[in-house]
Amino acid sequence: xxxxxxxxxxxxxxxxxxxxxxxxxxxxxxxxxxxxxxxxxxxxxxxxxxxxxxxxxxxxxxxxxxxxxxxxxxxxxxxxxxxxxxxxxxxxxxxxxxxxxxxxxxxxxxxxxxxxxxxxxxxxxxxxxxxxxxxxxxxxxxxxxxxxxxxxxxxxxxxxxxxxxxxxxxxxxxxxxxxxxxxxxxxxxxxxxxxxxxxxxxxxxxxxxxx
Numbered sequence: 001x002x003x004x005x006x007x008x009x010x011x012x013x014x015x016x017x018x019x020x021x022x023x024x025x026x027x028x029x030x031x032x033x034x035x036x037x038x039x040x041x042x043x044x045x046x047x048x049x050x051x052x053x054x055x056x057x058x059x060x061x062x063x064x065x066x067x068x069x070x071x072x073x074x075x076x077x078x079x080x081x082x083x084x085x086x087x088x089x090x091x092x093x094x095x096x097x098x099x100x101x102x103x104x105x106x107x108x109x110x111x112x113x114x115x116x117x118x119x120x121x122x123x124x125x126x127x128x129x130x131x132x133x134x135x136x137x138x139x140x141x142x143x144x145x146x147x148x149x150x151x152x153x154x155x156x157x158x159x160x161x162x163x164x165x166x167x168x169x170x171x172x173x174x175x176x177x178x179x180x181x182x183x184x185x186x187x188x189x190x191x192x193x194x195x196x197x198x199x200x201x202x203x204x205x206x207x208x209x210x211x
């Protein structure tokens with residue numbers, strides 16, 4: 001099963017993925033954890049370009065195509081082989097991030113983004129998406145604090161440097177996607193403790209996996 005985690009910066013996607021991985025492995029499932037950008041070898045190179053503060057002059061069009069290149073490589077080299085081997089794949093971001101960030105955030109054409117995503121994923125779509133929802137001001141504060149704590153402000157701080165209004169548009173983009181695909185995209189309030197959020201995520205996933 002292919003499960004993706006989405007949300008604005010600071011919602012705790014990495015934490016929730018790790019907690020879910022531990023839970024699923026304890027229940028006998030083999031799990032592959034990955035991310036976008038950066039899930040493949042080439043993707044790791046693209047991640048450095050896409051997230052670095054040094055590249056704040058990256059145009060929206062260039063940003064889009066770099067993300068799509070990362071996704072195509074990610075699907076071909078990581079996600080599809082893992083699924084074919086029988087693993088549960090947990091990915092930190094996937095197609096919905098492109099629609100939310102480049103579409104709603106940057107103002108690019110939504111229909112075109114769906115078409116380009118279809119090319120990049122080559123028929124492979126997530127079966128379940130966990131959308132961790134949080135007020136942008138809180139999420140951004142968490143993300144900036146995390147990058148400062150981990151010394152990643154310059155290396156991975158390009159989106160954290162965007163305005164609060166930008167992150168508000170991205171959040172609304174995610175919620176719009178969830179409204180259109182309620183069976184696939186399940187919205188989870190990420191304002192509580194990681195443990196409380198994990199309980200909700202676990203219930204959703206285990207029901208879908210029939211564990």
